Amino acid sequence: MTIAIPAPPRGLARLRWALADAWVITGRDLAHWxxxxAQFVIGLLFPVMVVLIFAYMFGGGMVIPGGGDYREFLMPGMYAMTMVFGIEATFTAVxxxxxxxxxxxxRSLPMAPSAVVTGRGVADMLNSAAGLAVMIAxxxxxxWRWHEGPGAALAAVGLLLLLRFALLWAGIYLGLVLxxxxxxMALQxxxxxxxxxxxxxxxxxxxPGWLGAIAEWNPMSATVSATRELFGNPGWGGDTWAAQHAQLMALVWPSLLxxxxxxxxxxRYQRLSS
Structure with a gap:
């Protein structure tokens, strides 16, 4: 007796298959949370605690060049830092x-090869969006307030989520390698x-010059500067190329990642040993 093995789907059917499998994995990760x-709530509240420490304990001693409110200066940086630190949850879970x-x-199941990593990515982006909403609140x-209108504010939020999305894939790869x-723990x-x-x-x-250059070209610095500009919040300024083109670099760095x-x-997922 011959058993016929169905051919793998092609074209749009293959895409629908991959999306359906990815959504199943997303649902699995959301069900874990x-x-x-408790783990989910702590992850949301920790950056809030950091904000309160910097805003109320250290804020009185901080002076912003050119003037401006320290809390408005602080918050875009904290939004970006929340996106960056989310990579820990990604590579730890993977x-x-x-x-x-x-x-x-x-991998032993008849599912799209990209579904596991894509599903993890969707779940972590939903988590990050919730975390960013909590931080904005x-x-x-x-x-803190934005001053450049809702369109610019939404663009800033988009840049923050873009940074998280790019770092998420770096976290997935590192999680599969380590x-x-x-x-x-060392990576954390x-x-x-x-x-x-x-x-x-x-x-x-x-x-120091060499350290400042590294900080200036840090992808996180580009997103922080760009969001400060888009929110209309005070920043450090600067006359370097990276400082003058922060919004461009906030798109280039995540795209490159x-x-x-x-x-x-x-x-890497496809080559994992079974």
Whole structure:
């Protein structure tokens, strides 16, 4: 007796198949958060606590060049930092699934090769959007406002989510590469210097030349400067090319990361040992 194996779908049918599989994985990740709400809530409240510390404990001693309200200066940087630190949750979850064999079980199923990483990406973006909404509400509560109209404000929010989306794929790739707890912990520690080595709290002009150059060209710095401009909030300014073209760089850096890490993530997933 011969058993006929159906041919894999093609064209639009293949795309619908991949999207349906990705949504199933997204639902699985969302269900995990629903069953463990404490972890989700803590992830949302931690950046709020950091905002309160900087706004009310350190804010009185901070002077913004050219004047301006410190809390309005602070909040765009905190929004971007929340997006950057979200990479920890991504690569930790991906690495845990790979180490426990969950990813290998998914690979044994008749599903689209991109569905697991795409589903994780959608779930984490929903998480990040919720976190950004909480942060914006916190900013409004402490006195932050935007001054350039709703269109510019939405563009700023779009740049923040674009940065998170790009870093999300970097996190997926790193999570597939680092499959032990020690390596993941070391990477978590390295995320903090990357976040703080930017123009969020200090002007790159006040740093040693080589360190200021790194901070100036940090993708996070581009997004922070661009969102400050779009929100109409005070910033450090600067006469370097990166400072003068912050909005352009806030698009170029995430686009470059996406071009690099999306194919790397899918290829790495496909090559995982079973």
């Amino acid at each position: 629903a069953r463990q709400p 690495s845990a699934d790979a180490a426990r064999g969950v990813t290998d079980r998914f 916190c900013g409004l509560a402490v006195g 499959r032990n707890a020690e390596a993941v 520690i390295l995320v903090w210097p990357v976040g703080f080595l930017s123009n969020t709290f200090a002007s790159p002009a006040t740093m 996406l071009v690099i890490f999306i194919p790397l993530s899918v290829r």
